[in-house]
Amino acid sequence: MRRIFWNLLALGWVVALASCGQGQPEHVFEPSYFDLEKPDYFPSQTNVPDNNRLSTQGVRLGRYLFYDIRLSGRHEGDSMLSCATCHRQEHSFESGLDNPRLVDGRMQGVTGALTAHNMLPLVNVAYNTKAFGWNGSTEYPAENLEQLIQKTLLDSTEFAGNADSIVKRIASIPMYPHLFEEAFGSESVSMDRICSAIAQFVRTLVSSDSKFDRYMRGEAQLTAEEMRGYVLFTTEEGADCFHCHGGSGNVLFSTYDILINGLDPEEFFTDAHDRYSVTGNVVDRGAYRVPTLRNIEYTAPYMHDGRFSTLDEVIDQYSENVYYSPYISPLMHHVQDGGVQLTVEEKACLKAFLLTLSDEGFLNNPNFSNPFVQDTIPASDVSAEE
Ligand code: HEC
Ligand code: HEC
Structure with missing residues (x-):
C-alpha cells in the first residue's frame, strides 16, 4: 500500500513536471x-486577404518553400521541382525562351510534361484583383493566390503532389517547424500554411523601378523615341494598346480582363483550355486574360501558346495580322484594317517604349533570390520518406 502511495506520488511529480514543461513561458x-x-501611383487595392497579411516571418518561410525542390510530390526521376524551377527571377519569374518548347502545338514545360499553356510571369501579382492564369480559371475574390498555389501543388502537369506526403515531408525537414512557428505561431505544418506562406512571398514580387516608373516619379526623362512610343501606346489613332494594357492610368500594364485580341481566325480556336473551357460560353472561345507588359523584355516567348519569340513579331501581329472573329474584343478598334498599321519607324518607337518597362533591380533584388546557399542543406535535412 505504502509502495503504491509512493509510486503514485512519484507519478504525480512526473505528471506535474511534464505539464510544467508544457506550460513553460509560451x-x-x-x-x-x-x-x-x-509608389503612390500604384493602385491601392491588392488581393492580400485579411487572414493572410504579409509578415516578415511569413514571407521568409514562403521564400524558402518557393525555392525548395523538396516540395515536389513527384516520385519519378524528375522529382526535384520547385516553383523556381519554372518561375525564374532572371526572367521576371517566367521560365525564359530556352526552356519551354512547342510540341504539336502544346507547350512542353521545364519538366518535359506537356502543359496547357506558356508560362506567366510573377510580377505585381498582388495587384491582380480579377483572375489568375491564362484562362482566368482562378477568379478573385472567390479564389485567390492561396487556392491557385494549392492547385499548382496538386496538379498532375505541375507538381503532381499529394497533400499528405507534401505536409509530411516538409514537417520532417529539421529547418521548417521553427520557421512555421515564427510565421504562424506553432510548429504545425499544413497545406493551408504552406500555401499561405508561398502566397505571401509571391505578393512581395513587386516591380516599380523601371525607367517608366522613374519617369512617372519625375526622376528620369524618356528619350524622344520612347516618348513617341508611349504616345502611340496610349492613343486610339496610334497603336491603341492602352485599353487593355494600361499606361499612366493603369501602371500594372494589364486590366486583367479576359478577351480575344485577334491572333487567329475563329477556326483556329482549338485550345481545350481557353476561357470557353471555364465558362462554356461560346463568346469565350479563344479568349485569354490580358497579361502584364511589365518586364516584357525578359519573358519571351509570348502569348498563351508562346507563338512569338520576339517583341518585333508581337508588334507586327498587332500592326498587320489581326483577324476578325465574331466575338473579338470591341477594343480591337482597327480589326477591319487588319491591325493598327504602324510604319517601320513607329514600330521601333513602340518597342523602345515597351523596353522602358524593364526593371533590372527586380531581376537582381536580393530579397527575391534563392535563400538556400548551395551545398549548405545538411544531408540529414534531405529526407526521402515514403
Ligand atoms: C512546371 C512549371 C511550373 C511550376 C513548377 C510552377 N508553375 Fe506557376 N505557372 C506555370 C505555368 C505554365 C503557368 C500558366 C498556366 C496557365 O495559366 O495555363 C503558371 C502560372 C502561375 C501563376 C499565375 C500568374 C498570373 O498572372 O495569373 C502563379 C501565381 C504561379 N504560377 C505561381 C506558382 C507557384 C507559387 C509555384 C510553386 C508552388 C508555381 N507556380 C510552380 C508553370 C509552373
Ligand atoms: C483588346 C485588348 C488588347 C489590346 C488592344 C492589345 N492587347 Fe496585347 N494582349 C491582349 C491579350 C488578351 C493577350 C493574350 C492573348 C493570348 O495569349 O492569346 C495579349 C498579349 C500581349 C503580349 C504578350 C504578353 C506575354 O506575356 O505573352 C504583348 C507583348 C502584347 N499583348 C502587347 C500589346 C501591344 C504592344 C498592343 C498595342 C499594339 C496590344 N498588346 C494591344 C489584349 C490586348
Missing part, C-alpha cells in the same frame, strides 16, 4: 506585419 507569437511597398 513563445509569444508576434509576427512583424508590413504593407506592400509601392
Whole structure:
C-alpha cells in the first residue's frame, strides 16, 4: 500500500513536471506585419486577404518553400521541382525562351510534361484583383493566390503532389517547424500554411523601378523615341494598346480582363483550355486574360501558346495580322484594317517604349533570390520518406 502511495506520488511529480514543461513561458507569437511597398501611383487595392497579411516571418518561410525542390510530390526521376524551377527571377519569374518548347502545338514545360499553356510571369501579382492564369480559371475574390498555389501543388502537369506526403515531408525537414512557428505561431505544418506562406512571398514580387516608373516619379526623362512610343501606346489613332494594357492610368500594364485580341481566325480556336473551357460560353472561345507588359523584355516567348519569340513579331501581329472573329474584343478598334498599321519607324518607337518597362533591380533584388546557399542543406535535412 505504502509502495503504491509512493509510486503514485512519484507519478504525480512526473505528471506535474511534464505539464510544467508544457506550460513553460509560451513563445509569444508576434509576427512583424508590413504593407506592400509601392509608389503612390500604384493602385491601392491588392488581393492580400485579411487572414493572410504579409509578415516578415511569413514571407521568409514562403521564400524558402518557393525555392525548395523538396516540395515536389513527384516520385519519378524528375522529382526535384520547385516553383523556381519554372518561375525564374532572371526572367521576371517566367521560365525564359530556352526552356519551354512547342510540341504539336502544346507547350512542353521545364519538366518535359506537356502543359496547357506558356508560362506567366510573377510580377505585381498582388495587384491582380480579377483572375489568375491564362484562362482566368482562378477568379478573385472567390479564389485567390492561396487556392491557385494549392492547385499548382496538386496538379498532375505541375507538381503532381499529394497533400499528405507534401505536409509530411516538409514537417520532417529539421529547418521548417521553427520557421512555421515564427510565421504562424506553432510548429504545425499544413497545406493551408504552406500555401499561405508561398502566397505571401509571391505578393512581395513587386516591380516599380523601371525607367517608366522613374519617369512617372519625375526622376528620369524618356528619350524622344520612347516618348513617341508611349504616345502611340496610349492613343486610339496610334497603336491603341492602352485599353487593355494600361499606361499612366493603369501602371500594372494589364486590366486583367479576359478577351480575344485577334491572333487567329475563329477556326483556329482549338485550345481545350481557353476561357470557353471555364465558362462554356461560346463568346469565350479563344479568349485569354490580358497579361502584364511589365518586364516584357525578359519573358519571351509570348502569348498563351508562346507563338512569338520576339517583341518585333508581337508588334507586327498587332500592326498587320489581326483577324476578325465574331466575338473579338470591341477594343480591337482597327480589326477591319487588319491591325493598327504602324510604319517601320513607329514600330521601333513602340518597342523602345515597351523596353522602358524593364526593371533590372527586380531581376537582381536580393530579397527575391534563392535563400538556400548551395551545398549548405545538411544531408540529414534531405529526407526521402515514403
Ligand atoms: C512546371 C512549371 C511550373 C511550376 C513548377 C510552377 N508553375 Fe506557376 N505557372 C506555370 C505555368 C505554365 C503557368 C500558366 C498556366 C496557365 O495559366 O495555363 C503558371 C502560372 C502561375 C501563376 C499565375 C500568374 C498570373 O498572372 O495569373 C502563379 C501565381 C504561379 N504560377 C505561381 C506558382 C507557384 C507559387 C509555384 C510553386 C508552388 C508555381 N507556380 C510552380 C508553370 C509552373
Ligand atoms: C483588346 C485588348 C488588347 C489590346 C488592344 C492589345 N492587347 Fe496585347 N494582349 C491582349 C491579350 C488578351 C493577350 C493574350 C492573348 C493570348 O495569349 O492569346 C495579349 C498579349 C500581349 C503580349 C504578350 C504578353 C506575354 O506575356 O505573352 C504583348 C507583348 C502584347 N499583348 C502587347 C500589346 C501591344 C504592344 C498592343 C498595342 C499594339 C496590344 N498588346 C494591344 C489584349 C490586348
